[in-house]
Amino acid sequence: MPFNKFQSGQAGFTLVELLIVIAVSSVLLGALFALYMQHSSLYALQQAQVRVLESGRAAASDMHIYTAQASHVVSGITLDGTAYNSGTDSLALQLPSIDSDSNAIGGKWDYAVFYVSGGKLFEKIFPDAASSRQGKFKILSDVVGSLQLDYDNADFAQVQRVRMDLQTRTAVKGQPVSNRLQQNMYLKNH
Amino acid sequence: MKNRTQQGQIIIFALVFLAIIMTAAAAIMNYTTVNLRGERQALQKDQALYLAEAGLDKAVDALNQDPNYSGESNTVLGSGVFTVLVTALSGNSKIITSTGYIPDSSNPQSARTVKAVLSVDDSVIAFNYGVQAGNGGFVMSGGSAVNGNIYSNGNIAATNGVHITGSATAANPPALAPDQVNNNPPDITACSGTNCIIFANTTATQDFAQSFRISAATPLNNVQFYLKKVGSPSNAVVKIVNDNSGSPGTEVLLSGTLAASAVTANFGWITVTMPSAPVLDPSQTYWLVIDASSNSSKYYIIGANNNGYANGQAKVGRFGSSWSDTSPAGLDGYFQIYLGGGTSTIGGSTYVGGVYIGSGGQGDAWAHTVAGASVEGNLYCQTGSHNNKACDMSRGDPSPEPMPLSDQNIQDWKNEAAAGGTIAGDHHIDWQGGSLGPIKITGNLLVDGGGTLTVTGTLWVEGNITLTGGGNIRLSPSYGASSGAIVSDGYVVLNGGSDFYGSGVAGSYPFLITTSACPVAPGCGGYDAVSMSGGAGSVVVVAQNGNVHISGGSALKELTAKQITMDGGATLIYDSGLISSDFSTGPGGSWAITPDSYVIVP
Numbered sequence: 202m203p204f205n206k207f208q209s210g211q212a213g214f215t216l217v218e219l220l221i222v223i224a225v226s227s228v229l230l231g232a233l234f235a236l237y238m239q240h241s242s243l244y245a246l247q248q249a250q251v252r253v254l255e256s257g258r259a260a261a262s263d264m265h266i267y268t269a270q271a272s273h274v275v276s277g278i279t280l281d282g283t284a285y286n287s288g289t290d291s292l293a294l295q296l297p298s299i300d301s302d303s304n305a306i307g308g309k310w311d312y313a314v315f316y317v318s319g320g321k322l323f324e325k326i327f328p329d330a331a332s333s334r335q336g337k338f339k340i341l342s343d344v345v346g347s348l349q350l351d352y353d354n355a356d357f358a359q360v361q362r363v364r365m366d367l368q369t370r371t372a373v374k375g376q377p378v379s380n381r382l383q384q385n386m387y388l389k390n391h
Numbered sequence: 392m393k394n395r396t397q398q399g400q401i402i403i404f405a406l407v408f409l410a411i412i413m414t415a416a417a418a419i420m421n422y423t424t425v426n427l428r429g430e431r432q433a434l435q436k437d438q439a440l441y442l443a444e445a446g447l448d449k450a451v452d453a454l455n456q457d458p459n460y461s462g463e464s465n466t467v468l469g470s471g472v473f474t475v476l477v478t479a480l481s482g483n484s485k486i487i488t489s490t491g492y493i494p495d496s497s498n499p500q501s502a503r504t505v506k507a508v509l510s511v512d513d514s515v516i517a518f519n520y521g522v523q524a525g526n527g528g529f530v531m532s533g534g535s536a537v538n539g540n541i542y543s544n545g546n547i548a549a550t551n552g553v554h555i556t557g558s559a560t561a562a563n564p565p566a567l568a569p570d571q572v573n574n575n576p577p578d579i580t581a582c583s584g585t586n587c588i589i590f591a592n593t594t595a596t597q598d599f600a601q602s603f604r605i606s607a608a609t610p611l612n613n614v615q616f617y618l619k620k621v622g623s624p625s626n627a628v629v630k631i632v633n634d635n636s637g638s639p640g641t642e643v644l645l646s647g648t649l650a651a652s653a654v655t656a657n658f659g660w661i662t663v664t665m666p667s668a669p670v671l672d673p674s675q676t677y678w679l680v681i682d683a684s685s686n687s688s689k690y691y692i693i694g695a696n697n698n699g700y701a702n703g704q705a706k707v708g709r710f711g712s713s714w715s716d717t718s719p720a721g722l723d724g725y726f727q728i729y730l731g732g733g734t735s736t737i738g739g740s741t742y743v744g745g746v747y748i749g750s751g752g753q754g755d756a757w758a759h760t761v762a763g764a765s766v767e768g769n770l771y772c773q774t775g776s777h778n779n780k781a782c783d784m785s786r787g788d789p790s791p792e793p794m795p796l797s798d799q800n801i802q803d804w805k806n807e808a809a810a811g812g813t814i815a816g817d818h819h820i821d822w823q824g825g826s827l828g829p830i831k832i833t834g835n836l837l838v839d840g841g842g843t844l845t846v847t848g849t850l851w852v853e854g855n856i857t858l859t860g861g862g863n864i865r866l867s868p869s870y871g872a873s874s875g876a877i878v879s880d881g882y883v884v885l886n887g888g889s890d891f892y893g894s895g896v897a898g899s900y901p902f903l904i905t906t907s908a909c910p911v912a913p914g915c916g917g918y919d920a921v922s923m924s925g926g927a928g929s930v931v932v933v934a935q936n937g938n939v940h941i942s943g944g945s946a947l948k949e950l951t952a953k954q955i956t957m958d959g960g961a962t963l964i965y966d967s968g969l970i971s972s973d974f975s976t977g978p979g980g981s982w983a984i985t986p987d988s989y990v991i992v993p
Binding site: 236251254305 | 401418422508986987993
């Protein structure tokens with residue numbers, strides 16, 4: 202009877218099999234690596250897009266809310282020792298103070314200030330001592346490219362509409378990611 | 392035949408590979424899902440806010456259609472609903488609370504609320520006081536009464552048992568200040584022809600006159616002349632008269648005495664005060680006339696200069712006769728007119744009870760000086776006498792309040808009336824009655840013979856309005872709950888039992904408005920802007936430029952005038968609904984968001 206090595210009980214891989222496995226594994230690992238790199242880029246891009254979109258939307262929403270409640274645009278005011286002005290990239294608003302039932306208090310005023318500095322859009326709320334409105338210091342966006350504010354009257358005290366043009370932008374591996382948001386904001390308490 | 396039991400590891404690789412892929416995919420999906428959820432929530436928050444604002448806008452529109460609108464619940468709009476709650480603050484003021492929900496109010500994923508106060512054009516017309524007087528203040532006597540609040544930009548002279556059931560406030564006039572001046576005279580040692588005007592020396596130059604126009608409707612305090620005398624002339628009378636084609640007229644509006652003893656042989660400023668503090672009309676030209684007698688050796692000299700005063704000129708002549716230019720022509724006398732000054736007073740009696748202010752333990756009196764008052768509420772004053780309590784000096788003096796109607800309000804009504812056509816000349820409504828409006832009448836309007844004028848639209852009468860002999864004015868039922876305007880540029884006379892009626896619906900009143908400045912205006916013939924005696928009036932009377940005289944048991948709903956006199960048992964019953972001044976058209980006709988009341992609830 203001829204010798205049958207398969208009947209000898211020994212298990213193992215031939216060199217060819219090993220080489221094939223190594224080759225296949227290499228290909229698969231390379232594919233995995235490429236997939237990872239692509240995912241990583243995609244993730245970073247997606248993060249950047251969300252960042253510019255969300256921060257722009259949040260900034261626009263907050264500015265809309267406070268402008269709607271404002272009775273006047275203030276040309277300039279000093280609050281807590283710092284001077285704030287209204288201009289092309291900054292906005293100072295006077296709002297009626299509110300009581301604990303969210304009713305306006307006559308003759309009392311809160312102030313909301315928005316301004317750009319170092320690529321960031323800041324929001325500060327200065328409530329009157331009698332107001333139930335919460336004070337606030339918030340960074341609305343840290344990816345501000347530009348903020349352009351236009352007023353429907355050269356006299357800030359007569360302004361009834363503020364047009365906002367906000368561009369947020371960042372870059373991912375040299376690829377720019379940006380968003381532009383425009384809105385008209387009306388002073389309903391004017 | 393081979394019996395093979397070969398084994399391989401590819402499945403392991405495949406599973407591992409699959410696990411890595413799925414993990415990466417899950418990470419991306421999770422990140423995307425989280426951000427999508429955040430964006431969706433932010434979007435829903437904005438949507439809920441816009442729904443709430445839509446509810447507020449709906450409330451404004453609904454109230455203008457139906458003043459009884461009381462709100463609504465779960466009104467569907469787009470992908471959500473809104474609910475509106477209406478809470479009345481007063482007759483013309485409501486708080487609107489509007490909440491938007493996404494997707495519904497049962498299980499909202501987002502909700503935002505806005506609040507605002509709606510009022511009926513409160514900033515345009517607000518008849519907040521039963522009686523409101525301008526700079527002329529007012530005089531109440533003879534048991535006259537006001538059921539409501541009084542506000543005066545001048546004195547409230549109230550004596551002999553006057554009753555004011557609400558509060559009484561008398562604001563101070565503006566501070567004393569020169570208004571019209573030709574002053575800074577040089578040292579005049581001798582007359583050279585252009586530096587002085589001689590009068591009272593001949594018949595032809597018996598009197599001196601200087602025309603002027605004041606700049607503000609503020610009480611006139613005094614006039615001053617730069618005078619000297621030669622010899623010992625008699626006292627002269629200083630008169631303020633109308634202008635008659637560039638010369639002094641004969642309508643004496645006011646007069647005071649120029650005491651000869653105050654004038655010396657050297658030039659000096661001589662002050663003449665009027666018996667009352669008249670309020671002149673800035674749109675009219677008046678003349679200061681020094682009405683003297685003539686004597687060739689006893690006369691006056693007034694310092695003068697050439698065209699020193701831009702708003703007038705000097706003349707010499709004789710009051711009631713003829714006038715001529717100065718020689719040379721174009722001279723102006725040195726003079727000064729002072730307006731304002733002083734403080735206001737309520738009362739005036741020397742016993743407690745000259746005026747009763749307040750009822751039910753409430754009702755304040757507030758003025759610099761209060762005298763002879765019995766006050767149920769607080770007595771705010773700096774000086775007081777013969778009052779039932781001491782002055783509370785904590786408040787200072789009250790400030791003047793603006794009149795409720797603006798010139799534009801009145802012009803809007805005039806435009807409305809004129810749009811309906813024009814009746815040239817006078818119009819007479821007799822016992823047969825008649826209907827008018829909207830219409831403009833270029834002449835006078837007379838309603839008598841017991842006839843009733845039914846007002847079907849805004850009326851504008853360029854002349855005078857007279858209701859007598861039982862003549863009545865009634866608003867057409869088509870006005871509903873709204874009021875109607877009747878505007879006159881002349882004076883108004885209401886007597887003989889004339890009555891006023893609204894449309895028949897509660898809160899509807901005729902508004903009788905005159906722009907007349909009588910009696911201190913040409914053509915008044917001694918009439919006040921409004922003269923009302925007898926009869927009951929469901930009427931609001933407004934004469935912001937002139938005087939109103941109410942007597943003989945008349946009753947009004949509200950009264951506003953520059954100067955007011957009430958006597959003879961006149962009664963004024965203020966209707967609180969007048970704060971709403973709800974007109975079907977024109978000023979005060981719509982609900983709107985009150986400025987500084989809109990709030991987005993945090």
